[in-house]
Amino acid sequence: MKPTEHYLNEITEIKKMMEQSSRFLSLSGLSGVLVGIYALIGAFIAYQLIYIPGSLYYREYYSNQVLGEMLLLAAVLLVVSFVTVIWLTTSKVKRKSEKFWSPGTRMLLTNLAIPLVTGGIFMLIFLSREIYSVVAPCCLIFYGLALVNAAKYTRREIFYMGLFEIGLGLLAAVLPGMGLFFWVVGFGLVHIIYGTIMYFRYERKTANK
Incomplete structure (x- = not known):
């Protein structure tokens, strides 16, 4: 039994090493909660700027000031969310004595970035033509595609989250x-x-260990 257990332990360790080299499994769940809270705060501010009070319908006209404020709000939310995810995830990685920058991390970020950058450019094209109704669908669809695309390099839950976003x-x-x-x-x-x-x-x- 002992030799068998030894071989099984070795196989388990090899499998773990291969998984760590090809997938990034240390995404922080707490960062997801905080990003969601930031989004709710941002949505409340955006509602005050672009919706008719007491309604779910957009205003018919936006001033350049409102558009500038919306872009600033989006930029602030993006930066704060990114910093939060990186900070909490790197803290988790350090606690587990793992490396943050690995082949799995690079593949995850690459597969995440391609649909996000494409969607961002696509959305800016429509914004430049003053077609604002596509902003929310574009954000959700391309973000969902990014999650589905990157899911094979991290937790499987990301895949289903991506489908839901789409x-x-x-x-x-x-x-x-x-x-x-x-x-x-x-x-x-x-x-x-x-x-x-x-x-x-x-x-x-x-955390309880």
């Missing part, structure tokens, strides 16, 4: 007047639920 984006395209509502669900509530699941499924056990 579905919300398609609904937002069908119901353009409710774009912010779907944005709140996709970037706010879904992130909070995802982060909570990830924390209790993968991080709480480690």
